[in-house]
Amino acid sequence: MKRPTLKQTVLSLAALLLSSLLFTTSIQAKEGSCNVRGTGDLGLIIERATGSAQVVNTSTHKSLFRVKGLGDLSHASVVYSRDARYAYVFGRDGGLSKIDILCGTLVKRIVQGGNSIGGAISQDGSLIAVSNYEPGGVKIFASGDLSLVADIPASKVDDKKNSKTVGLVDTPGQNFVFSLYDTGETWVVNMSDPTKPNITRYKKIGKQPYDGLVTPDGRHYIAGLFGEDGMAILDLWHPEKGMRRIMDHYGRGEKKLPVYKMPHLEGWAIAGDRAFLPAVGHHEVLVVNSKDWKQQAHIKVHGQPIFVIARPDGRYVWVNFAFPNNDTVQVIDTETLKIVKTLTPGKGTLHMEFTPRGEAVWISVRDKDEVQIYNTETFEKKATLPVTKPSGIFFTSRAHTTGL
Amino acid sequence: MKVILPLLFFIMMNIATTTLAKTTHDIDIKKFKFSPAKITIDVGDTIRWTNKEKRQYHSVWFEQLGEPEPQYFFPNEFYERSFDKAGDFPYRCGPHPKMTGIVHVQQAGKKQPSVPKTKSVIKVEDSSTAITTNKTSSEISQKRREEILYLLKHDCGSCHGMTLKGGLGPSLTPDSINKMSTEQIVATITYGRPGTPMPPWKPFFNEKETLWLAQQLQKGIEDKKE
Structure with missing residues (x-):
């Protein structure tokens, strides 16, 4: 083999340099007004009062776009397409909006029901399911063009109404799982064949399931009950065993306080083999063994918890609270079960979201019209972003998490 | 007589207090x-x-x-x-x-x-609750009215929807709420509804404020854009 001459080497080096220069320029070029970049450090913040959302960058703490025209977002949630470019926003008014977060544009919006509570994206990313209060049931759409794939009405409450549906999540095997608030059921819908939804119904799971969640491995679905003590659990590895009750004795003999806001079971705060849950009607966080689902402890906290979420590494659990204690956030050490920090972001502290690997947490403070960003090790406030009446914060790392 | 009557009364009062004490x-x-x-x-x-x-x-x-x-x-x-x-x-x-x-x-x-x-x-003891900033007994101040409507929109709204068209809780628009009498609405706000998630809001509104809020709901809340 002939060795390359010096001239040849220089030429090829120059070519390499030139091509890499060209390549760099092409990365920086924009597709119209779109950002040509990955979305791994992006997210969406809901502005609940104005029917808008801001696209934010979690690396630079900057707002990139404001997307308007999303309808009534007094209760809203978001899921992401598996390429993490599109966000699907579920609004209170039954609106389902698809947002391109690279371009900051509303791609498509449909009003699919009268009153909805949340949604989920299927395991393969092809289907979007929406859980509706009015008309009670679940509708499933194609994630591409939002065309209707399946309409699943819930059990009838009376001649006019179907049960409200809550706690809708995706689980492995192309399933959607949700609960029926008025009739106390949990349904598993298999969408392997989108033309033939296959429904398994679990009845008498308990009174007034108000929300549901799935463990990060997608194995256990748990419904929280408002109408009675305890929770209902389904082992999706063994659906034939049916739903069973856990923590039945919780709260017995202790009078519940009035509940001014329903807790959320979104996400499952798991640290080691301990799971942390909001207690309903008590100023407590419950600690449950995630192997046998027995209650291990309860931790006295500042108010009735709304969100109980673990930092991604599971070292700490962060908790916010219901009205009238919604100005505070507390941090629990998951080893000692002690409160290590109490922060007061301000009235209307509604939601918290960790960056993908948990070095920072973003907290929405409704009455101050801002989102505060904290260092999760030092608890130091690093930045504040102006956001109009912020509520839910949703980062793209959710795109690859079952149940979110 | 004019002198004796109050005196008699005084003596009786005295007896009463000493015996019961x-x-x-x-x-x-x-x-x-x-x-x-x-x-x-x-x-x-x-x-x-x-x-x-x-x-x-x-x-x-x-x-x-x-x-x-x-x-x-x-x-x-x-x-x-x-x-x-x-x-x-x-x-x-x-x-x-x-x-x-x-x-x-x-x-x-x-x-x-x-x-x-x-x-x-x-x-x-006092009809105004601790949170009530309004001191005047006959009127609810403009500021307090705004606070109540803000609370209605954002905190009641977490179940009833910010536009009050309903959510987990029922719709509170006039056509729905006028199925109830003013007294029923006041009682529901004050004491909540047992068996449902509706809690008592008594700690946050005094009687006048509750009545005012009930009347606003009956009339319909203007949806002011913020």
């Missing part, structure tokens, strides 16, 4: 504590527990007497009970089991041993 003792409830937690009183005396919290409600429950838990009472309300038997009476707060207290009732020689037991009562 009931004393009312005060216990404050603040920061999740009964203060004092231990108290010694004479048979026939009354204790008045006053809720001095900012917005937390409590109850005084003589659980060990096998009584059902009494109603909660809210900031600026009090709970009264008189004791006609000697003995030690431990009690606790219903929603907060760690809050405990004890009443030691001793025989008092010169007093009538058996005073008829008065029923325990909850009374509102």
